[in-house]
Amino acid sequence: MAAATSVWRQPSILPGFGIALGITLSALSLIVLVPLVALALKAASAGPADIWAVTTSPRTLAALRLSFLGALFAACINAVFGMILAWVLVRYDFPGRRFIDAAVDLPFALPTAVAGIALAAIYAPNGWVGSLLAPYGIKIAYTPLGVMVALIFVGLPFVVRTVQPVLQEMQADVEEAAALLGAGRWRTIFTVILPPIYPALLTGFVLAFARAVGEYGSVIFIAGNVPMVSEIAPLLIVIRLEQFDYAGAAVVAMLMLLISFGLILFVNLIQARARRRFGDV
Amino acid sequence: MSVAVTIESIEKRFDAFAALRGVSLDIQPAELVALLGPSGSGKTTLLRLIAGLEQADQGRVLFGETDMRDLSLRDRRIGFVFQHYALFRTMTVGENVAFGLKSRPRAQRPEPAEIRKRVGDLLELVQLPGLDKRYPSQLSGGQRQRVALARALAIEPRVLLLDEPFGALDAKVRKDLRAWLRDLHRRTGHTTVFVTHDQEEALELADRVAILNDGRIEQVGSADDVYDHPATPFVCEFLGEVNKLPVKVVGSQAFFGDRPVLGGLSQNQGGQAALYVRPQHLRIVDDLPLALPGVVEHLRRNGPLRRAEVAVQGLAKRLDVDLASQVAPAIGERIRLRITHGSLFAAA
Ligand SMILES: Nc1ncnc2c1ncn2[C@@H]1O[C@H](COP(=O)(O)OP(=O)(O)OP(=O)(O)O)[C@@H](O)[C@H]1O
Ligand SMILES: [Mg+2]
Numbered sequence: 001m002a003a004a005t006s007v008w009r010q011p012s013i014l015p016g017f018g019i020a021l022g023i024t025l026s027a028l029s030l031i032v033l034v035p036l037v038a039l040a041l042k043a044a045s046a047g048p049a050d051i052w053a054v055t056t057s058p059r060t061l062a063a064l065r066l067s068f069l070g071a072l073f074a075a076c077i078n079a080v081f082g083m084i085l086a087w088v089l090v091r092y093d094f095p096g097r098r099f100i101d102a103a104v105d106l107p108f109a110l111p112t113a114v115a116g117i118a119l120a121a122i123y124a125p126n127g128w129v130g131s132l133l134a135p136y137g138i139k140i141a142y143t144p145l146g147v148m149v150a151l152i153f154v155g156l157p158f159v160v161r162t163v164q165p166v167l168q169e170m171q172a173d174v175e176e177a178a179a180l181l182g183a184g185r186w187r188t189i190f191t192v193i194l195p196p197i198y199p200a201l202l203t204g205f206v207l208a209f210a211r212a213v214g215e216y217g218s219v220i221f222i223a224g225n226v227p228m229v230s231e232i233a234p235l236l237i238v239i240r241l242e243q244f245d246y247a248g249a250a251v252v253a254m255l256m257l258l259i260s261f262g263l264i265l266f267v268n269l270i271q272a273r274a275r276r277r278f279g280d281v
Numbered sequence: 282m283s284v285a286v287t288i289e290s291i292e293k294r295f296d297a298f299a300a301l302r303g304v305s306l307d308i309q310p311a312e313l314v315a316l317l318g319p320s321g322s323g324k325t326t327l328l329r330l331i332a333g334l335e336q337a338d339q340g341r342v343l344f345g346e347t348d349m350r351d352l353s354l355r356d357r358r359i360g361f362v363f364q365h366y367a368l369f370r371t372m373t374v375g376e377n378v379a380f381g382l383k384s385r386p387r388a389q390r391p392e393p394a395e396i397r398k399r400v401g402d403l404l405e406l407v408q409l410p411g412l413d414k415r416y417p418s419q420l421s422g423g424q425r426q427r428v429a430l431a432r433a434l435a436i437e438p439r440v441l442l443l444d445e446p447f448g449a450l451d452a453k454v455r456k457d458l459r460a461w462l463r464d465l466h467r468r469t470g471h472t473t474v475f476v477t478h479d480q481e482e483a484l485e486l487a488d489r490v491a492i493l494n495d496g497r498i499e500q501v502g503s504a505d506d507v508y509d510h511p512a513t514p515f516v517c518e519f520l521g522e523v524n525k526l527p528v529k530v531v532g533s534q535a536f537f538g539d540r541p542v543l544g545g546l547s548q549n550q551g552g553q554a555a556l557y558v559r560p561q562h563l564r565i566v567d568d569l570p571l572a573l574p575g576v577v578e579h580l581r582r583n584g585p586l587r588r589a590e591v592a593v594q595g596l597a598k599r600l601d602v603d604l605a606s607q608v609a610p611a612i613g614e615r616i617r618l619r620i621t622h623g624s625l626f627a628a629a
Pocket of ligand 2: 325326364
């Protein structure tokens with residue numbers, strides 16, 4: 001306890017801690033906490049029975065499952081491909097590199113509805129990609145698969161942009177050292193190159209995941225929105241709102257919030273542990 | 282164990298820029314050679330070429346009798362210490378040092394217990410016992426340097442290549458590590474090439490010094506050789522402070538103006554030349570032949586020595602003279618200087 005008080009009294013030799021903390025907390029409360037409390041109150045106003053009914057209704061569960069599992073799947077895909085893409089952009093120089101580098105940001109910049117319409121057009125059974133897959137009986141648009149495609153699309157830049165600077169900063173001499181010490185290519189990749197990247201990769205993963213969980217605009221165009229099959233949780237919230245079921249919408253929103261918060265907290269804890277070990281260099 | 286390294290007329294260009302232009306160097310087994318040169322002279326490039334991290338455009342590098350290109354990176358068994366250490370920062374010190382042994386093919390890999398023992402021995406050797414659980418971020422610069430060295434030594438290298446091993450350290454630590462490395466080399470006997478831009482370090486540490494300038498080797502020789510008998514004006518200037526006198530050589534004597542300043546020359550070509558004289562090779566003498574009159578204009582301290590700046594008629598720049606501690610001329614005093622040793626180069 002004594003240690004804790006001294007930490008409070010003198011947190012750092014950097015000046016301005018008190019005022020900075022004050023501003024941060026006020027801003028955080030105004031922008032983040034107050035709306036969340038309002039949301040919780042709204043959800044609570046539904047009463048325990050209704051909350052339970054909404055929470056356990058098959059439609060809610062299906063929507064939550066699709067949203068979170070889809071986001072998880074998309075974030076995993078993005079982690080792998082975003083990582084490779086970042087690697088290619090940093091380590092190799094090829095014609096069109098700058099173009100691809102710029103294109104990575106498109107999912108950021110594009111209005112999500114535009115992305116949704118474009119994806120739906122391409123993956124629809126009569127679209128460019130859709131028509132190629134249709135003969136094999138693979139349908140992407142208007143199925144859960146379509147949801148994944150949209151979620152992967154919007155999440156990709158997060159992984160690339162978090163991993164890229166770390167790769168850039170990593171000196172080639174570490175790889176050369178590994179090679180001269182006799183390590184093969186795979187050993188070098190898995191023991192020398194990847195470990196320093198994991199924290200950044202995890203951050204990118206979380207960002208891509210969070211974005212995918214909350215994604216609405218681009219998904220609804222390609223998902224088909226069939227209840228119990230390809231209906232995502234954010235859409236369910238909108239539907240409830242349109243039916244003037246504010247409390248019901250708030251309950252679904254609250255569920256999403258709790259799950260997301262738990263997952264992100266978990267990942268942050270992992271990351272904090274890694275940082276303590278290797279330093280932030 | 283250690284092996285001779287032969288560098289045969291290596292040329293290397295980066296795009297249009299020639300970084301190395303015909304470098305040849307023979308390194309004996311167990312020899313300690315310093316590559317010395319100013320920044321950008323190609324030292325790192327040459328070292329990387331020896332290690333095979335860079336491809337030569339011309340020429341080749343032999344390990345013993347074998348062309349290095351016929352060996353895989355692993356079979357070359359080169360211990361390389363990078364300018365910025367290049368430690369694996371997500372591994373502990375122990376794991377760093379063990380990396381080379383654990384990377385061997387399964388058949389040649391020592392048992393885990395054996396690896397642990399060797400890591401302990403190596404950390405002992407570099408005087409870091411018991412630090413194997415630390416991460417590189419928890420070490421000082423000098424400690425990281427020694428971990429990098431231990432890691433390189435772990436693979437029982439045939440050749441040890443060090444790129445500015447003490448570059449990032451303070452003067453005191455550099456001196457300590459210098460003596461330590463000299464001692465380590467005597468005990469382990471690896472063929473060693475180390476890069477430095479610190480002439481003092483090179484002269485003190487190396488069996489032979491190779492001086493690089495602008496992608497060429499200007500001179501190779503023992504410390505005494507290169508210091509006392511520099512082959513080129515560049516070498517002379519790079520290795521230490523020097524005074525320059527324009528002279529005219531007639532017979533076996535060098536004349537400054539019409540005054541003979543240095544005799545006993547075996548230089549056969551006469552005519553205009555530049556005489557390079559180090560501050561410690563100028564002595565204040567009483568009236569004697571072959572002396573150069575001048576006026577003491579300034580006195581200052583240079584490390585352990587005192588130094589006089591002496592103005593000489595007909596010379597724009599004052600001469601730097603190291604003073605033996607007992608003689609202390611006053612400022613404004615007229616003195617005579619005798620040149621005890623100098624290097625003559627044809628006037629440019
Ligand atoms: N990858 C590269 N591409 C282009 N030019 C290079 C490259 N590496 C080195 N050079 C050039 O080659 C020359 C020699 O470089 P090198 O690194 O060998 O110098 P150095 O003697 O080690 O210098 P320092 O003491 O500053 O480390 C420099 O002029 C440098 O600009
Ligand atoms: Mg260098």
